């Protein structure tokens with residue numbers, strides 16, 4: 001074995017590890033002090049790398065000055081602003097899904113901001129002391145690598161000093177222990193969390209600035225690097241900084257070694273390297289176990305499901321309307337309508353998963369992609385209904401597989417696991433030349449049942465209306481069922497359910513299967529509607545958009561799903577007139593900001609609309625919806641939190 | 655004129671008038687009147703769920719009253735922030751253990767410097783002088799100490815921060831009589847230095863001998879108040895009559 005080559009790659013691996021460690025440290029510090037896992041961590045770093053580029057390259061400031069202003073002024077300011085404007089409002093009693101959605105929305109907002117400010121052209125960021133290197137024991141080491149490793153060491157020892165020796169650091173740990181006692185002792189916990197967000201933001205920026213020279217200064221690549229930091233943080237159980245450093249070291253070094261020794265000829269293996277962080281994140285999720293922390297959750301209101309008959313009658317009416325109206329629509333209008341219906345189906349799969357069972361999936365579009373690709377790839381010999389069934393079932397099984405490692409852990413790990421899987425799918429399946437990659441597209445047939453051809457735009461539109469109605473009723477049936485009530489219980493009081501002997505894991509897996517199946521079926525139609533699908537259709541990023549739009553309009557109800565679908569097809573038309581870069585930036589900014597504003601109320605805009613319409617409806621037709629839970633003599637916003645610890649002990653005592 | 659002078663001198667340090675407060679819309683205090691003259695020690699007694707802790711939480715700003723007034727040295731403080739009140743000298747030693755379990759003894763004392771305006775070495779000196787057992791354990795993680803030691807650590811804050819008003823919530827909870835005696839000896843010393851104290855206890859015997867004035871609460875209202883000797887006799891009746 002070539003020892004010299006090994007050492008070369010070890011050197012690179014160590015410097016990459018150092019960057020992961022810096023980023024992961026920032027993530028962990030903010031997570032433990034504020035309880036918010038910041039999915040925007042990488043995007044904040046990315047934004048700061050652009051700011052640094054602007055100052056040092058574009059404005060020509062000296063490097064130390066640009067660095068100091070970026071990391072010691074702008075980064076902390078962003079961190080504090082985020083804490084004050086967004087995070088602080090979340091901490092009290094927000095559900096996991098809400099916290100997740102808000103940081104995801106921030107991710108989208110920061111990406112939109114960078115696109116809006118700096119556009120899409122490719123840029124490079126020079127390394128520190130570009131091109132200079134020295135040799136040590138026969139190894140060529142660049143100054144940039146050296147600075148990187150030194151920076152990580154400074155961060156490691158600096159934090160150790162901070163947490164052990166300074167009043168602020170001790171206060172940060174004290175806030176984790178008991179924020180109320182901090183206030184009682186005359187120290188505002190808000191000051192401490194603001195400080196930790198400032199630190200987290202600086203560390204995110206430092207990591208991005210250190211790693212950017214090896215890559216292009218580009219929105220997606222930089223935002224995604226953080227997944228390696230996630231993996232490292234998971235190794236540290238989201239709390240231990242030393243273990244996080246170890247995780248970063250394993251990740252960085254193994255990544256380089258795989259790059260060095262895995263033969264480049266094989267397409268699947270060549271794709272493995274960029275996918276490695278995600279694989280390792282999975283492994284980290286698999287091997288770690290934890291004692292479940294008591295989670296405080298907020299219950300939320302959702303409309304009572306109408307009786308089955310109402311659902312079917314309304315659905316039948318909708319299909320009838322679709323059938324008649326479609327006659328007068330142009331093919332383009334039909335296409336838009338069909339797109340909306342498919343999107344409604346996809347959102348309904350999320351309403352079931354996130355709205356009803358409280359789990360968050362960041363890979364719903366990957367499920368859609370799997371469904372589409374399966375129908376496209378299955379031999380012609382398969383009749384369409386069989387292909388559709390296969391697509392649904394296989395996607396469902398993939399869903400179970402993804403949920404399996406994380407389903408017993410805190411909700412945050414399901415989100416991480418699905419995000420990792422979505423990116424993995426991007427890289428090794430949808431990006432693979434054998435499947436979709438390299439600019440190729442795959443033809444997907446349209447429905448064709450027993451010789452009946454539904455491939456005209458109008459026929460497809462009507463078929464999709466039927467599918468959407470079936471999906472909506474399926475969701476309502478689940479919700480009315482025993483299983484649905486179990487899911488609600490699991491969502492609102494997981495620990496209590498476990499204590500009462502319910503099989504929480506099984507219920508979660510079942511709903512994951514169902515949701516993925518729905519998304520897979522929707523994907524089959526999605527492919528048919530477009531006739532051809534490509535890699536870009538299923539980018540992980542689209543899954544985030546779907547989740548955000550679903551949240552804006554209400555992730556707990558059928559009406560929310562349809563409103564969201566309408567928005568989703570209308571938005572591109574609205575932003576079409578903006579020039580290309582501006583338009584690209586506008587959509588994420590609108591969606592992200594709306595999501596941040598509405599995330600606190602899971603019932604979304606649809607819920608508010610229903611609340612506004614209810615009195616009018618009542619007056620006109622005497623319509624009286626049944627409340628889903630007995631009216632409490634208190635306002636909804638002050639619904640007492642269920643303290644799981646208490647519920648748990650009551651259950652145990654029985 | 656003499657009357658006016660007397661009221662001026664006796665402006666109470668803490669005065670609650672008609673205070674109502676609750677949690678999430680469920681009222682726990684239904685109009686509490688309470689006066690704590692400066693330099694005195696008032697005991698607040700009552701059965702479980704009477705609202706004693708809630709009263710202290712209102713005074714320390716952790717719960718905002720929905721009605722009524724809370725005055726500290728004549729200034730209205732209802733709605734003031736906990737942090738501001740702590741810095742103004744309101745020192746709450748909360749129910750349970752008022753410590754950070756994952757911090758060491760020394761680090762816990764470091765957290766006392768925020769309200770005290772003293773350096774950590776001064777805070778340590780005072781605490782270790784009064785509780786030598788803490789001095790022996792300064793590097794120990796606080797959560798691993800015995801209940802009594804944890805309570806000493808919590809009480810240390812009262813020693814070094816010169817509180818204007820000390821609020822003690824069930825100092826004796828779950829502790830052996832000997833330790834309780836030791837802690838109350840410290841509290842007694844504090845009264846002699848002029849600290850005003852409002853002390854909550856479930857068990858009357860601990861405080862009846864040391865308090866100047868006793869208030870008995872039940873179900874969110876004040877049921878009885880007076881000098882310790884007067885209250886002592888009526889007390890069991892209040893406990894039994896808690897339902898009516």
Ligand SMILES: Nc1ncnc2c1ncn2[C@@H]1O[C@H](COP(=O)(O)OP(=O)(O)OP(=O)(O)O)[C@@H](O)[C@H]1O
Nearest residue numbers: 677682700701702703704705706707708709749856
């Ligand atoms: N965080 C809370 N949320 C909801 N209700 C609460 C909360 N804390 C107290 N309560 C309620 O307020 C009422 C008064 O409680 P409080 O803790 O003030 O009583 P207490 O007199 O201190 O009782 P104990 O002697 O048991 O400590 C009780 O009915 C209690 O259930």
Ligand SMILES: [Mg+2]
Nearest residue numbers: 706707708749
């Ligand atoms: Mg109490």
